[in-house]
Each structure stands twice: as C-alpha cells, then as structure tokens.
Amino acid sequence: MAKRIETVELSCFYGKTKAVDDVSIAIEPKSVTAFIGPSGCGKSTFLRALNRMHEVVPGARIEGQVLLDDEDIYAPEIDAAAVRRTIGMVFQRPNPFPTMSIYDNVAAGLRLNGLRRKSELDSAVERSLRSANLWDEVRSRLNKPGAGLSGGQQQRLCIARAIAVEPQVLLMDEPCSALDPISTLAIEDLIFELKDRYTIVIVTHNMQQAARVSDVTAFFTLRGPGEPGYLVEADTTQKIFTNPSEKRTEDYITGRFG
Amino acid sequence: MTADASSAGLRSRGLTARTLPRPVVAGAALAAVAVTFLLFAVTPLQGVADFLVAATVLAILTVTGLTLAVEGRRRAVDRLATSGALIALVLTLLPLGFTLGYTAYRGTKRLTGNFLTHSMAGVGPFSPNGGIYHAIVGTLEQVLIASLIAVPLGLLVAIYVTEYGRNAFGTAIRFLVDVMTGIPSIVAGLFVLAFWVLALHKGFSGFAGSIALAILELPIVVRSAEEMIRLVPAALREASYALGVPKWKTILRIVLPTAATGITTGVMLAIARVTGETAPVLLVVGNNFYINTNPMKGPQASLPLYIFQGAGSSSNLDVDRAWAAALTLILIVVVLYVAARLLTRRNSLRR
Structure with a gap:
C-alpha cells in the first residue's frame, strides 16, 4: 500500500535557475517526513518534484532520479498523470473546484479518471470524507458548493479529494499555513491517523508542527540569496530537535538564524 | 482605556473634523440650480442643453467651494471626483436610454403579431400591411x-x-x-x-x-x-x-x-x-x-x-x-x- 520514495542527486531548475541542488534522501513508508527550512530554500519545489508537479511550471525541469519503490518516476515511458494518481498532493491554499458540490469535489478525481458507477462513487466519497474527519460536518449538505465551507473544512475537503483516488503517498505543501489553530489541530490529528496507511511528506514553516507530527525531519537551507537550496541533514525528528549533527540545523532550530 | 477616554484623547490630538450635513450640501446644489434659472430668465442666455450644462457646472463649483471652506481640501477633492464620476455615468447611460426608449416608442406602433408572422410578399407601395x-x-x-x-x-x-x-x-x-x-x-x-x-x-x-x-x-x-x-x-x-x-x-x-x-x-x-x-x-x-x-x-x-x-x-x-x-x-x-x-x-x- 504505502510506498517508499528515494531521490538520487535530485536537482530542480526553473529555466536556467537552479532552485534545488543535489538532494538525496529516502522517505520511508507509513511515516511522516517533515521538510523545514527558511523561505526560498526550495523545499516546496523539491516536494513538487516528487510527484512530477514541478514540470507543470513552464520551463521547469529536473536532473537526477526520483525512485518510487525502486522505479524511476521520471523514466521516459512513465506517464506523469499516473504518477500523480499514486502520489497525491495537498496545497498551501485550499483549492476546491468552485463549480462543484462537496460530493463532486471528492468524486472529481475518480470521475475524471473514468469511474462512473454511482454506488462505488458514493462509498468512495463517504470513506474519503470519513478519513478526512469531515463526514459528520458535511453529510447533510453534500450537494452544496465546496467553496461555501470554512477554510479549515475546505482544506480537509481537499485532503479527502486527494485520498479519494487512493494514492500511496500524500504530499502536503504547508497545508495549515492559511488556517487558524483549531483547524490546524484538526489537520494534524488527521495526519496522525493517515500515517497508518500512507507515506506522508509535509512541508511546514512551523517548527512546533514538524516536531508534533513528524517521525523524520529534513532541514533545507540555502547558502545565500540567489543560491539554490540544499538538504543539510535528515534524521529522526527527535534527534533533529534535540541533538542535530549540523551546526546550521541547530542555529535554525534554536532561532539563531532563518 | 474606556471608549470615552479614547475619544477624548483623539479629540485633544486634533483628530476631529468639521462636516457638512447632507441637507446643506443638497441645499447648496439646489441653490446653484435656482441661480442658474434666474440667470437664464434675466440674461439673453437660453436653451435647455445650455441650462443643464450651466446648472451642473455651477452646482459642482458651489458644493466643492463650500466643502473646501468648511471641510478642507481632501474632502473637496473627494466631492469633485465623486461628482465627475456621477456625471460620466449619466452621460454614458443617456445615449443608451434614448436609443432604447425612442426605438421602443417608434417601434411599438407597428409591432403586431401580424407584422411578425408575414413577409413583404405582394405588399404594394401604399399598403400598410406586410411584415418581417x-x-x-x-x-x-x-x-x-x-x-x-x-x-x-x-x-x-x-x-x-x-x-x-x-x-x-x-x-x-x-x-x-x-x-x-x-x-x-x-x-x-x-x-x-x-x-x-x-x-x-x-x-x-x-x-x-x-x-x-x-x-x-x-x-x-x-x-x-x-x-x-x-x-x-x-x-x-x-x-x-x-x-x-x-x-x-x-x-x-x-x-x-x-x-x-x-x-x-x-x-x-x-x-x-x-x-x-x-x-x-x-x-x-x-x-x-x-x-x-x-x-x-x-x-x-x-x-x-x-x-x-x-x-x-x-x-x-x-x-x-x-x-x-x-x-x-x-x-x-x-x-x-x-x-x-x-x-x-x-x-x-x-x-
């Protein structure tokens, strides 16, 4: 079910600009890995390279390899859409489809990938909304527009939409940065529950959040303005936050820079 | 700090502004129109269009001047710009209104079911029949x-x-x-x-x-x-x-x-x-x-x-x-x- 991701000397480019430099990291299945680091250090770009969303931006490309259970997802015969079905993504700002109801939003991924049968859709929608801890709040208004929900509910709707297609890995790009503390708590609880079934990677600016939800933490930074970001170290969250190997990590964690 | 104390504080720091009540503004504009009317009555000035233009300009000048004297420059500019936008709106809607209104006025005379369901086949030059x-x-x-x-x-x-x-x-x-x-x-x-x-x-x-x-x-x-x-x-x-x-x-x-x-x-x-x-x-x-x-x-x-x-x-x-x-x-x-x-x-x- 959950799969392992490994990158081999992965560099990401926007046109001629290198945004991420030479990152090799292994992300274990059924765990939560957090990416932390200062703004502009390339952690979001790196995250997007993990499910081939990076290349959606015109001129963006990568060098190196991303292996999903030892299979290179950038191999020429691999279909990017299929990769993204396997590795789902939740974005910083909740982005439900405005023309669709709550039900249709959750069913969108399945429908657009060809599933038609009503009974299967119904059960998938309920299962996903339950997994996203949203079912009880929306069960009576599944036909109402998804854009009418609160910010936190919208983000959980987007999570439900992402897990409805049953991915192996779930990437989250600062999923709580637009939310209030209570909604954040709801999402963090959710991440904790989803960990049993998915490999989760979360980018966050909030170090307490990284400490709370993740098993492994990877610290990214950049050598200076305009320089590409790089991976300083990745280790168990416990170790990173108490006794990191690198001085730079300690400086960042303790708030001495960044 | 209580609400009273804070407002007193604002007042003592000179954050108050004199304001013109709405009826005064409206009255000034009306007075300007009345003066224009008098002007057109006693001088050789005449014509509906001329009157409208003169009354509008005079009303704006009066209101802006009054605002400048009482409320200060910023509010005067605000009034002037608001009036300008309003006039632009009216000038834009006038042609639309007249076109639609006049077409409706002239068009309804002949617009009948018969007119809509018949062609001009065999309609002589003096026949009021025929259609489209x-x-x-x-x-x-x-x-x-x-x-x-x-x-x-x-x-x-x-x-x-x-x-x-x-x-x-x-x-x-x-x-x-x-x-x-x-x-x-x-x-x-x-x-x-x-x-x-x-x-x-x-x-x-x-x-x-x-x-x-x-x-x-x-x-x-x-x-x-x-x-x-x-x-x-x-x-x-x-x-x-x-x-x-x-x-x-x-x-x-x-x-x-x-x-x-x-x-x-x-x-x-x-x-x-x-x-x-x-x-x-x-x-x-x-x-x-x-x-x-x-x-x-x-x-x-x-x-x-x-x-x-x-x-x-x-x-x-x-x-x-x-x-x-x-x-x-x-x-x-x-x-x-x-x-x-x-x-x-x-x-x-x-x-």
Missing part, C-alpha cells in the same frame, strides 16, 4: 450558421492560445486575432463577395452572409474566451493535475466549466454584435421580399438590411416598419442574452 417574418428567418439562420462556424473555432483557438501556445506560434496567432478584430465589416463583406459570390460563382445566399459574419465573430469570441480562461486560477489546474487528471481532461472538465459564465457572456456579445451587422449582408445576401428558408440557395432577407432599406425609403409606411424591425432586432438580442445567462447560471453553483 422573412427577415427574422433570414437573420436567425445567418447568425446561427455564422456562430456554428465561429464559436467552436474561436473556443478552440482560445484554448490553444492560453493552454498550449506559449511559443512563437501562439504569439503570432494572438497577433493575427488582434488584426482580425480590426477588420472593417465592409471589408469582410467585400472579401466574401469577391471570393465566394463572384469568383466561385456561388451567387447571393444567406450562407455567404454567414461566412462574412463568422469572419467578424471569430476574433471577438477568441479574445473574450481567452480572457476568461486566463482568469481561471492556476491553483485549480494544479489541483486537477495532482489528482492524476490529464491536461486535456483538466481543460475540458475543470477550466472550461469554471470559465463558462464569462465565456457565454463573451459569445453572446459576439453574437449580438454580428446580429446587427448590415454591411456584409448588404453585399452578399442579396435581398428578398419573400420567405426563403434555405440559407444555401438564393437571396435571403435579414433584419439589418430591412431596417437599412426601410429607413432610407420615402414612404412613411416603410419607415414605421423599419422602426418595428429595429425593435424586434433589439428584443431578439436581449432574449438570446438572457436565455444564455440563465442556462449557464443553472450549471454553476451558488453559495
């Missing part, structure tokens, strides 16, 4: 065919330009569409006349008119659809890609539905625009007093042409019929527009 059924049929058919050509083509071009055309070819297409927007309608008509009607020996027909109208309609559809598709947030496309939905399906199922309301408005404006085109139909459709339901063969009538010929006629009977036809043309466009808006609204959800 043949012209309505012609216009609807010509515009329908033109739209069947221009709307799908225009949408596809807009999709290409926005979603795929991030290259020199796309830029070239965008430039050509801009050029096409500038083609005068008479030129489009002349082209079809020279190429289709004369060189290819196809003769006058409703379809020839449709080609000319499609040439005019295409760039409007492209431009408006392009703008609307561009307005769809990139986040929605990304959300769809992230679900593993291929690009073409994302465009079809996410981008186009999100932009549907705007695209429909643009398409309807394009249709409305060509429905009233006279020059191309004048050149290539020919004219016909009889009902010709076949757009592919033989001259057809059309509403703009009917209006053009009726308006230029020396017979009052023709002029009255032209006004009624003009009113019908406006009503057709309005009905189409409202219907299209209702259709797309039913598809998009409301909060």
